[in-house]
Structures are given as C-alpha cells and as structure tokens.
Amino acid sequence: MPTEVIMPKVDMDMASGKIMSWHIAEGEFVAKGEPLFDIETDKAAMEIESPADGFLHHTASEGMQIPIGTPCAWLYAKGEEIGDQPKPFAGADDGKSEVIFDEPSGGRDVLEKGAVTDELPTQELSIEFYDVGKVRATPRARSLSTEEGLNIADVTGTGPRGRVQAKDIKDAIEARISKSAPSIAPAMFRPETGSLAVSRSKGGNGKPIVLIHGFASDSTSWAPLEASLRSQPLIRIDLPGHGKSPKLRIESFGDLVKEVRRVFDGLGIDSCHLVGHSLGGAVSLALADTRPKSLSSLTLISPAGLGPDINGAALHGICSANRAESLGPWLRSLVANEDIITDSYIRLAMSSRSEPNLRAAQMALADVMFPDGVQAFDLRAALNRLDVPTRIIWGKQDAIIPWKHALRAQGRVGLHLFEKIGHMPQIECGEEVALIMKSYL
Structure with a gap:
C-alpha cells in the first residue's frame, strides 16, 4: 500500500496549509527526511520533510489549500503498482473539511469534500493553477x-x-x-564538519546546569550569570557557527535540534538543569520535549519559538556588521540600558566576529531560522506538553522578541518579568536570574 503524505499541523491555529512548491517531481524517488514540499500558513512558509522512502505520485497541485490531516500525495515503494489516483483527500476529519483551490485571478472555488469526490472526475483536480504566468521558486x-x-x-x-x-x-x-x-564582495558561507563545542566549569557539586546561548552569541555570554552559580557544575554548548563550534550547514530548525541533541545525549549525565536563551531557549524547549527524563528543571530566558515576531533588522545588522562602528548600535538594541554596552565591549565582540566565514555561517542560519524577519518554527505545542518544572524569564523592554509571547504558556509554567530589562536578562540582571534559578536547584 502506498504511504500517504499528510498535510501536517505546524501551527496551533492552523486549519490548512497551501502547497507552495514540490521539491521532488512526480515519479521521482525521495528518501525519508529529505525536503519534500513547501507550505505556507498564515504565519510563515515552512519546508516539510518526506515521512518515508518512496516514489512520489498523485500530488496535490501547487497553490492548493489543503486541510490539515488530509493526504496531499502518495509515496509508492519500488516495484509497487501505480494505480489510479486514490480518492482525493479521503479520510480527513469527518468529511466536513474543505478543499480550496487558489486561482491566478485571486478567485477561488470552495468545494465540500463529498462534492469533490462524488461529482467531479478525478482528473479535474490535477489542473495546476499556481504556475500560470509565475516563476517556480521556493x-x-x-x-x-x-x-x-x-x-x-x-x-x-x-x-x-x-x-x-x-x-x-x-x-x-x-x-x-x-x-x-x-x-x-562578501564572503560566501563555506560549511565545515565536526561536533559542537562543549566546555565545563571546574568544581561544583550536585546536578549540572547545561547552558545553551542565543543567536549570534556564544558561551562567554553566560559569564555574568555564572558568577552566582559557582556551586553547581556548569556545562556550556556552543551552537553551530558560534563560539568554538564548527560552522555546520543547518537546513531547518529540526536539523539544528538534532545536532544539539546528539551532543546533549553524549554528555554522560543522568539529569540536569537546562537553561537556554533566545534561539538557545527554543532549542532547550525542543530538548525538553524529547528528553524530559533527563531534566530536573527548565529555564527559558527570552526564548524564541513562542510566536512569529522577531526583530529581523537587528539580526541582519549583527550578522552583516564587519566593524565595531556598525556593530555597536545593534548590540545596544539588545539591552534596555545602553550604557552597559561599552565601546570596549563592542570592540571585544567585533574581534570575536572578525572571521568572514563565521558571519556568513550565522547569516545562513538566520535565513533558515528567521526568513523574512519572522520565526519559522512554532514550539507552543511543545511548551504545553512540558511535565518538568519550568519558568520563563523575560525583560519587558525586549526589543528583539516581544515578551508577551510568554503569555501563551500554561499556568503551571512560572513567569518572571522584569521592568527596564531588555533581551539579555542574564547580563542585565544576572544576580536576579540566578536567584530564580536557585529555587529549583
């Protein structure tokens, strides 16, 4: 039997997704996990991976709006007979979902599934409206x-x-x-290979604290917080293309989590307190969703993944800056009190970003994580599945990610908001953050 390719639910509010483009042509072979098609929701465009190995047949037309949980193509095994197209979109929900076709003129036909399958010939559903007069592109x-x-x-x-x-x-x-x-001409990204960098503090007793920094930062950003956590063993993980980690090619958020999870699983610890900031907070949340038994607590500081909004201009500015004068204003946008970002701090930050390939790697990662200045991944469902003690720490003057994203958490998640603090609470009020964390240690 062929494998159904189901329209996934990638957004909590998502009722359907539009097929933007297929990465694999009709009749071609695709391996499980390879990019299969792109969808567009009300909030973002996303790349969907193939659920299995197989030859792609009977695909829904590009431009078609498909209800979630509904087949949009079928994968056939090698040698498997390719019969007539299966009954269009059979088995979705209770038969009340709609199949919507977007026409070039902007008009649309909305057809009840029963009407489509019982009254229209199958071949009428294969007309491709999307490519008329348009360029095929991801x-x-x-x-x-x-x-x-x-x-x-x-x-x-x-x-x-x-x-x-x-x-x-x-x-x-x-x-x-x-x-x-x-x-x-700017340097183009030259991918590297290897394992992510891990560093450990000396001394400390009890369960370790694992720290995952944010985008365009590195493990040294935890220094102000670490001063108040010296009694615990500390383990820091550098994200790909950051700090001492190799500049890996990352194709999706799932790909990023996979790399960090591989390192996390190899730490050789039974349980830990996990702390993540910004993009590292999103990765930490994804780890907690898949490794709950390895965590004693989870602390998310200004985490990404809880809404689409993000300051894309600041991310692009930090990535592209090649001298202290252009980097400074963007670094100051990370905090509420700009005075703490001194000229010497900016020069030091620029010296760590002097390598063109590092900046190119981070630009490539930003293009995957935050296309068009939005967050291309949604972890709200994972947040609601948490069963480990969790708190979110956020500054109410955050100019990078709106703190109100935190309000989407369930009541069992602790929420700590700070006035006159921006996107970097671990730097702006490290002692206060440490006090909150110590209540869980």
Missing part, C-alpha cells in the same frame, strides 16, 4: 529575491523542474556584487 528564494531587490524571473533555477532555489538567488547576488565591486 519560499526562501522568493524572500531572498525580494530582500535584495532581485527580479526572480531573471534567475535560472537549478531545482526540480527548473525551480529557483535559495542557492540560485545567493549565486545571482554574488555575481551581481562581483560584477559591480569585486573588491568588496
């Missing part, structure tokens, strides 16, 4: 072309069926820059 490629003012119709696609991919846009941008100013 959502990431479209966002990059818009951001750079590049006409996507002028870019040659190298993906399946000529689809324009993010790499095609980046190559076109590089070519444009090289043509106009070869001497200042």
Whole structure:
C-alpha cells in the first residue's frame, strides 16, 4: 500500500496549509527526511520533510489549500503498482473539511469534500493553477529575491523542474556584487564538519546546569550569570557557527535540534538543569520535549519559538556588521540600558566576529531560522506538553522578541518579568536570574 503524505499541523491555529512548491517531481524517488514540499500558513512558509522512502505520485497541485490531516500525495515503494489516483483527500476529519483551490485571478472555488469526490472526475483536480504566468521558486528564494531587490524571473533555477532555489538567488547576488565591486564582495558561507563545542566549569557539586546561548552569541555570554552559580557544575554548548563550534550547514530548525541533541545525549549525565536563551531557549524547549527524563528543571530566558515576531533588522545588522562602528548600535538594541554596552565591549565582540566565514555561517542560519524577519518554527505545542518544572524569564523592554509571547504558556509554567530589562536578562540582571534559578536547584 502506498504511504500517504499528510498535510501536517505546524501551527496551533492552523486549519490548512497551501502547497507552495514540490521539491521532488512526480515519479521521482525521495528518501525519508529529505525536503519534500513547501507550505505556507498564515504565519510563515515552512519546508516539510518526506515521512518515508518512496516514489512520489498523485500530488496535490501547487497553490492548493489543503486541510490539515488530509493526504496531499502518495509515496509508492519500488516495484509497487501505480494505480489510479486514490480518492482525493479521503479520510480527513469527518468529511466536513474543505478543499480550496487558489486561482491566478485571486478567485477561488470552495468545494465540500463529498462534492469533490462524488461529482467531479478525478482528473479535474490535477489542473495546476499556481504556475500560470509565475516563476517556480521556493519560499526562501522568493524572500531572498525580494530582500535584495532581485527580479526572480531573471534567475535560472537549478531545482526540480527548473525551480529557483535559495542557492540560485545567493549565486545571482554574488555575481551581481562581483560584477559591480569585486573588491568588496562578501564572503560566501563555506560549511565545515565536526561536533559542537562543549566546555565545563571546574568544581561544583550536585546536578549540572547545561547552558545553551542565543543567536549570534556564544558561551562567554553566560559569564555574568555564572558568577552566582559557582556551586553547581556548569556545562556550556556552543551552537553551530558560534563560539568554538564548527560552522555546520543547518537546513531547518529540526536539523539544528538534532545536532544539539546528539551532543546533549553524549554528555554522560543522568539529569540536569537546562537553561537556554533566545534561539538557545527554543532549542532547550525542543530538548525538553524529547528528553524530559533527563531534566530536573527548565529555564527559558527570552526564548524564541513562542510566536512569529522577531526583530529581523537587528539580526541582519549583527550578522552583516564587519566593524565595531556598525556593530555597536545593534548590540545596544539588545539591552534596555545602553550604557552597559561599552565601546570596549563592542570592540571585544567585533574581534570575536572578525572571521568572514563565521558571519556568513550565522547569516545562513538566520535565513533558515528567521526568513523574512519572522520565526519559522512554532514550539507552543511543545511548551504545553512540558511535565518538568519550568519558568520563563523575560525583560519587558525586549526589543528583539516581544515578551508577551510568554503569555501563551500554561499556568503551571512560572513567569518572571522584569521592568527596564531588555533581551539579555542574564547580563542585565544576572544576580536576579540566578536567584530564580536557585529555587529549583
């Protein structure tokens, strides 16, 4: 029997998703876990992986709005007979869901599933509206072309069926820059291999505290907090492309979590207190969702993953800055009291970011995690599944991620809000954060 490819629920409020583009052509083989298609929801565009190995057949048309839980394609094993297209969207919900077709004109036909399957011939459902007069491209490629003012119709696609991919846009941008100013062309990301860097403090008793820093930071950012936690063993993990970790190519949030989980599983500890900040907070939440028995407590500081909003301009500014003068204003946007970000601090931060490939790696990671200046992953469902003691710590003057995202947590999650504190509570009020953490140690 063929494997159904089901429209997944990637957003708590999601009722359906639009098929933006297929990465695999009809009849081609795809391996489990490889990118299969892109969907668009009300909040973001996301890449969906294949649920199994197989040959792709009977795909829903690009541009079609598919209810969650409904088949949008089928995967056949090698040698398996490819019969007629299965009954369109059979088995979804209780038969009351809608199948919506988006036409180029902007109009749409909304058909009850029963009417589609009983009154219309199957072949009428395979008409592709999406490609009429449009360039085939992935959502990431479209966002990059818009951001750079590049006409996507002028870019040659190298993906399946000529689809324009993010790499095609980046190559076109590089070519444009090289043509106009070869001497200042930015460095392109050169991926590395290897395991993520782990560092440990000396001394301390009891269960260790595992710390995962945020985007464009590194393990040294925990120093102000560590001064108040010296009684405990501390273990720090550097994210890919940060600190001493290799600059890995990360294709999705799930890919990022997989790399950190591999290191976490290899720490050789039975249980720990897990602490994550910003993007590291999102990774920590995902770890807690899959490794709950390994945690005694979870502390999330200004975590990502609880809503779509994020200050994309600040992230881009930090990634692209190649001198202290351009980095300083963005670093000061991370805190409520700009005086704590001194000129010497900025110069030190810039010296750690002087390598072009590090900046390029972080820019590539930002493009995956925060395309079009939004968070491309939603962890609210994971937050509501938590069964370990958890608290969220946030500054009410956070200019990077809105603190009100924390209000989506259930009542059993402790919430600690600080006035006149920005995105970096562990630096801005480290002693206060440590006092909260110690109540769980």
